[in-house]
Amino acid sequence: MRPEGRKTKAVRSSPTVAIRDLSRPDAAEKHLAQMESKYHGLLEAAPDAMVVVNQGGDIVLLNLQAEKQFGYRRDELLGQKVTNIIPVGFAERLIADDLRSTEDALAQQIGTGIELIARRKDGSEFPIEIMLSPLESAEGILVTAAIRDISARKTDEKHLAQMESKYRGLLEAAPDAMVVVNQGGDIVLLNLQAEKQFGYRRDELLGQKVKNIIPEGFAERLLADRLRSADDALAQQIGTGIELTGRRKDGSEFPIELMLSPLESAEGILVTAAIRDISVRKAAEANLLQKVKELYRSNEELEQFAYFASHDLQEPLRMVASYTQLLARRYKGKLDTDAEEFIAFAVDGASRMQRLIQDLLAYSRVGSKGMNLLEISSEGALQQALVNLRGAVEESGAVVTHDPLPAVLADEMQLVQLFQNLVANAIKYQKPGVPLVHISAARNVEKKWQFSVRDNGLGIDPQYFERIFGLFQRLHKREEFAGTGIGLAICKKIVERHGGRVWVESGPGQGSTFRFTLAASKMKS
Amino acid sequence: MKPPDNKIIMPIKILLVEDSPGDVRLTQEAFRDANGLTQLHVAADGVEAMAFLKQEGTHVHAPRPDIILLDLNLPKMDGRQVLAQIKQDDDLKTIPTLILTTSEAEADIVKSYRLYANCYLNKPVRFDAFESLVKSINDFWLTKVKLPPRAPSG
Numbered sequence: 001m002r003p004e005g006r007k008t009k010a011v012r013s014s015p016t017v018a019i020r021d022l023s024r025p026d027a028a029e030k031h032l033a034q035m036e037s038k039y040h041g042l043l044e045a046a047p048d049a050m051v052v053v054n055q056g057g058d059i060v061l062l063n064l065q066a067e068k069q070f071g072y073r074r075d076e077l078l079g080q081k082v083t084n085i086i087p088v089g090f091a092e093r094l095i096a097d098d099l100r101s102t103e104d105a106l107a108q109q110i111g112t113g114i115e116l117i118a119r120r121k122d123g124s125e126f127p128i129e130i131m132l133s134p135l136e137s138a139e140g141i142l143v144t145a146a147i148r149d150i151s152a153r154k155t156d157e158k159h160l161a162q163m164e165s166k167y168r169g170l171l172e173a174a175p176d177a178m179v180v181v182n183q184g185g186d187i188v189l190l191n192l193q194a195e196k197q198f199g200y201r202r203d204e205l206l207g208q209k210v211k212n213i214i215p216e217g218f219a220e221r222l223l224a225d226r227l228r229s230a231d232d233a234l235a236q237q238i239g240t241g242i243e244l245t246g247r248r249k250d251g252s253e254f255p256i257e258l259m260l261s262p263l264e265s266a267e268g269i270l271v272t273a274a275i276r277d278i279s280v281r282k283a284a285e286a287n288l289l290q291k292v293k294e295l296y297r298s299n300e301e302l303e304q305f306a307y308f309a310s311h312d313l314q315e316p317l318r319m320v321a322s323y324t325q326l327l328a329r330r331y332k333g334k335l336d337t338d339a340e341e342f343i344a345f346a347v348d349g350a351s352r353m354q355r356l357i358q359d360l361l362a363y364s365r366v367g368s369k370g371m372n373l374l375e376i377s378s379e380g381a382l383q384q385a386l387v388n389l390r391g392a393v394e395e396s397g398a399v400v401t402h403d404p405l406p407a408v409l410a411d412e413m414q415l416v417q418l419f420q421n422l423v424a425n426a427i428k429y430q431k432p433g434v435p436l437v438h439i440s441a442a443r444n445v446e447k448k449w450q451f452s453v454r455d456n457g458l459g460i461d462p463q464y465f466e467r468i469f470g471l472f473q474r475l476h477k478r479e480e481f482a483g484t485g486i487g488l489a490i491c492k493k494i495v496e497r498h499g500g501r502v503w504v505e506s507g508p509g510q511g512s513t514f515r516f517t518l519a520a521s522k523m524k525s
Numbered sequence: 526m527k528p529p530d531n532k533i534i535m536p537i538k539i540l541l542v543e544d545s546p547g548d549v550r551l552t553q554e555a556f557r558d559a560n561g562l563t564q565l566h567v568a569a570d571g572v573e574a575m576a577f578l579k580q581e582g583t584h585v586h587a588p589r590p591d592i593i594l595l596d597l598n599l600p601k602m603d604g605r606q607v608l609a610q611i612k613q614d615d616d617l618k619t620i621p622t623l624i625l626t627t628s629e630a631e632a633d634i635v636k637s638y639r640l641y642a643n644c645y646l647n648k649p650v651r652f653d654a655f656e657s658l659v660k661s662i663n664d665f666w667l668t669k670v671k672l673p674p675r676a677p678s679g
Contacts, residue, residue, distance in 0.1 A: 314627045314650060319547040322652035326554065329652075354650040361629070 049147040053082045055140055057091040069149055071121035082145075089116045090130065090145065118147065127154045160188055163265060176259075177275040181210045183268055185219040197277055199249035210273075217244040218258060218273065246275065255282045299367075306364035313357050321350035352484075356472070359486035363471065366493045371411040373498075378451070378518070379405035381412055382439055385419035389427070398427045398435035405441050406449055408518045414494045415518075419453075421487040422514050426455035428481060429512075448500065449520050454513040460506040468504065491516070536564045537667050540590035542574040542607060543567065543625075544599050551652065552594070555659035560667060566590065571602025575610060578617055590620060591672050594662075595642075597626040597633055605636060612641040619673045621666060 043050045043063040049070070052061035059077050067074055070085045077084075083091050093114075113129040120126070127150045135142040171178045171191040177198070180189035187205050195202055198213045205212075211219050246256040257278045263270040324346040332340075382402060386393065393400060400423060408415070419439070426437040436456045444450040460468065460475070467473050469492040474485040495502040495516045506512035539556070543549050549567050556563050566587070568574035574595070577584045593611070597604035604624065611617045621643040626633065629647055637645050646662075649655050666672075 311628055311630070315545070318627070318648060318650045318655075319545075321650050322551055322655060323547070325652040326551075351651065 046146065049149075051077075051082065051085075051145045051147060052135065053090075053143050053145060055143075057082050059085075060142060066147065069120075069147065070118065076121070084119070086116055086118050086128070086130070086147075089114065093132070113148075115150070118149075126151045159265060163189070174274060177277070179205075179210065179213070179273045179275060180263065181218075181271050181273060183271075185210050187213075188270060194275065197248075197275065198246065204249070213247055214244055214256070214258070214273075214275075215247055217242065243278070246277070254279050303364050303367045306360055311361075314354075317350060317353055317357065321347065321354060324350060356484050359472075359484045359490075363486055363490050363493065366414065366417075366490055366497065371414070371497060373409055373411055375407055376410055376412045376415065377405070378408045378410070378415060378441065378449070381410070381415040382419045382423075384416045385423060388416070388420055389424055392424060392427055396427045396430065396435050398430075398437055400427075400437045400439075402439035403441065405439070405451075406520065408449055408520060410498055410518055411494075414497070418491050418494045418516070421491050422453040425487060425514075426453055426457060426512070428483075429476075430455075430457045431509075443520070444517060446517070447520060448517045450515055450517050452513050452515050454511065456511040458512075459508045459510040460504060460512055461508050462506070465504055465506075469502065536562045537592070538564045538566065538588050538590045540574065540577060540593045541565055541567050542571070542593065542595045542599065542604065544569050544596065548596075548648070551655060552659065555656045556663070558656065559660045559663040563663075563667065564588075570600045571604065571607040573601075574599075574607050575602065578611065578614075578620075589675055591675070592666055593620055593622040594625045595622055597624060597628055597637070605640065608637065608640045608642055621670070621672065623662065623666065 039061070043061065046063060046065065049066035049068070050061075050063045051059055051066050054060050059080050059082050062074060062077055066077070070077070072085075081091070113131055115127065115129050117125050118128040129148045129150050131146040131148075133144045133146075135144050167180075167189065171180075171189065172193075174191060174193065177194035177196070178189075178191045179187055179194050182188050187208050187210050190202060190205055194205070198205070200213075209219070241257045241259055243255065243257050245253050247253050255278050257276045259274040259276075261272045261274075263272050324343055328340070328343045328347060335343075379402070382405060386400060392398075423437055423439070427435050433456075438454045439451065440454075441449050441451045464475055468475065469488045470485075471489045472485045473489070474481075474483065491514075492502050495518075498518055500517040500519070502514065502516040504512055504514050537560070541549065541552055543552065553565055556565055566577065568577050573584075574593075576582050577587045578590075578593075580587050595604050595607060599607070604626070608622060608624070611620065611622055618641070622641075624637045624642045624645045625648060626646075627648050634645050646658060649658060
C-alpha cells in the first residue's frame with residue numbers, strides 16, 4: 001500500500017502551511033468548504049468509499065462511493081457521527097488514550113487494513129476493510145478513511161474455509177502433496193505433504209501463484225484457449241499423469257507427476273492437483289536406461305571381440321594346421337609310426353580348433369550382422385535348407401516331409417540356417433532305421449506361428465533341455481557324433497533375434513520335437 | 526600341358542604381397558606343385574610392394590608382374606591402400622590384383638571391390654584346401670584368362 005502512504009505525506013505537508021493561520025471558527029468553516037472543493041476531485045476519483053472524520057467522530061466530508069455503499073444521501077451523512085455507519089471500532093481509534101497522542105494512536109493504524117463491520121441506512125451490515133490516513137487542518141487532525149466493501153472476499157473466504165474443513169481430512173489423508181488452485185493460478189488450499197515437499201509453511205503458499213512451486217506447464221493448463229472451455233481443457237488433462245518439474249523454497253528442482261481433477265465451487269471450477277515426487281522413479285528409470293546401454297555396449301563389444309579374435313586366431317592356426325599337414329604328406333613313410341600318429345593328433349587338433357573358431361565366428365555373425373526382415377515364405381527357406389543338406393539327407397536315407405508352411409517376417413538367410421541346423425540335427429542324432437523328419441507350423445495363442453521339427457531319433461533326457469541350447473554344449477562323445485555343439489546355440493540366437501522362442505519336447509528313445517515361434521507376416525498367408 | 530615348340534614361353538611373374546613368412550612359404554609350395562612355370566616375387570609390406578611396382582630404390586630392376594596376390598593386413602601400408610594406389614595408377618591398374626586374406630568381414634569384401642580388386646579370396650586353414658585354391662588361381666588366372674600385354678616395357 002505504498003502509493004497511499006506517499007499520498008498521505010503530500011497531503012500532510014503542503015496544505016498544512018496554508019491552513020495554519022486561519023484559527024477563528026468561522027474561518028474554519030470557510031476553510032472546510034475550501035478543502036472540500038480542493039479535495040473533491042481526489043475523493044471522487046477513489047474507487048473506495050471515502051469518509052473524512054474529525055476527532056469528535058463527526059463525518060466532515062465524503063464521496064459518492066460512500067453514499068452508495070451506505071445507502072445514504074450526502075446531506076444525511078455530513079455532520080453525523082461515524083458510528084452510524086461504522087458502529088464499532090472506528091471512532092474508538094480516533095481517541096487518544098492517556099498514554100498516546102492522537103498522532104501516535106493513528107500512526108499505528110496507518111497503512112494497515114482494519115477489518116470492521118459497516119451498517120447501511122437500511123440497517124443491513126456488511127464487512128469492510130478501512131485504511132486510515134491523517135490530514136492536518138485548522139480543526140486539528142482529521143482522519144481520512146478509505147472504506148472497502150469486502151463482502152465478496154469474505155464470502156470466498158467463508159466458502160474456502162467451509163471447503164477446507166470439508167476436504168481437509170481427505171487432503172491430509174492423501175499420500176501425495178495436494179494443492180487446490182483457482183483458475184487464476186492461485187493456491188487456495190494445500191496439505192501437509194505439499195508443505196513438506198516444497199519446503200514452505202502453509203501460510204507462505206496460500207494465496208501465492210502456483211507458478212512459484214511448479215514453474216512451467218501447470219498454470220498454462222488452467223487457462224482455456226479460445227476453442228475450448230475451461231471444462232474441456234481440464235477434461236483432457238484429468239486422470240492422465242503429467243510429468244513436470246517442481247521447485248522447492250530453496251530453489252532446488254525435482255521431477256513430479258501431476259494428476260488433476262476439477263472441483264466445482266462457488267468461485268468457479270477449482271483444480272485439485274495431486275503432486276507426486278517421482279525423483280526415485282526417475283532415478284531408477286535413468287539407472288535402468290544406463291544399465292541397458294551398458295549391457296548393449298558390452299554385448300556389442302563381446303560380439304566384436306568374438307569376430308575379430310576368431311580372425312586373428314585363424315592366422316597362427318593356419319600355420320599349425322597347414323605345416324603339420326605338409327609335414328605328414330612330405331614325410332609319409334619316412335617317419336616311424338609314432339611320429340605319424342603324433343602328427344595325426346596335431347592335424348586333428350588343429351582341424352577341431354578351426355571348426356570351433358569357424359563356429360564361433362558363425363555364432364557371432366548371427367548377432368553382429370544386421371537383420372534383413374522381410375516377408376518371406378518359410379517353405380521356401382526350408383526347401384533351400386534341404387537343398388543345402390542334400391548330401392546328408394541322401395547319405396542317411398532320411399525321409400523329410402513337411403506341411404504347407406506360412407509366410408513369415410524373417411531374415412531369409414537366418415531362417416534357412418535355422419531349418420538347416422534343426423533338420424541336420426534330426427538326421428544326425430538317429431538310431432538304426434530310417435530317419436523320419438516332419439516339419440509343420442500352426443498358429444499359437446499369441447497369434448504367432450509355431451514351427452515344429454519332429455524326428456524319430458534318439459530323443460533327449462529332459463534334464464538336458466536347457467543345456468543343449470548353450471554355446472559349445474554337447475551330450476555325446478566326439479567319437480559318437482562329431483560337432484562342436486554350436487548348432488542349437490545358433491538356432492536359439494536366430495529365433496531370439498526374431499523375437500521368438502525355441503524349445504524342445506522329447507524323452508529318451510521317443511524322438512524329439514524342436515519348436516520355435518516366429519512373428520506372422522502382416523499379410524494373410 | 527606341353528607348350529608347342531614354336532612358341533616362346535615366359536614364366537608368369539607373380540607379385541605376392543604378404544608379411545607372414547609362413548604364408549609366403551606355403552604359397553611357394555603350393556605354386557611349385559601347381560605350376561612350375563611361375564616366378565614368385567615377394568614384398569613383405571605395402572611400402573615395399575609399391576616400390577617394387579614403381580621400380581624404386583632397391584627395386585629399380587624389378588620386373589612388372591603379370592598378376593598381384595595381395596594380403597589386406599600388412600605393416601606400414603595396408604593392403605587396401607596398396608590396392609587403391611595400384612588402381613589409381615594408369616600404368617599399374619591393368620595388372621589383375623587378387624585379394625588373398627583370412628578376413629571374411631563383409632566390410633573388407635565390399636571395400637576391396639569398391640577399390641577395383643579383380644577378385645577376393647579367403648585363405649583356407651588347411652593346406653590341402655589352400656593347395657586347391659592356388660590350383661584354381663593357376664587354372665583360371667594364369668591359364669584361362671588372357672592377361673594384358675606386358676606394357677609398357679615388356
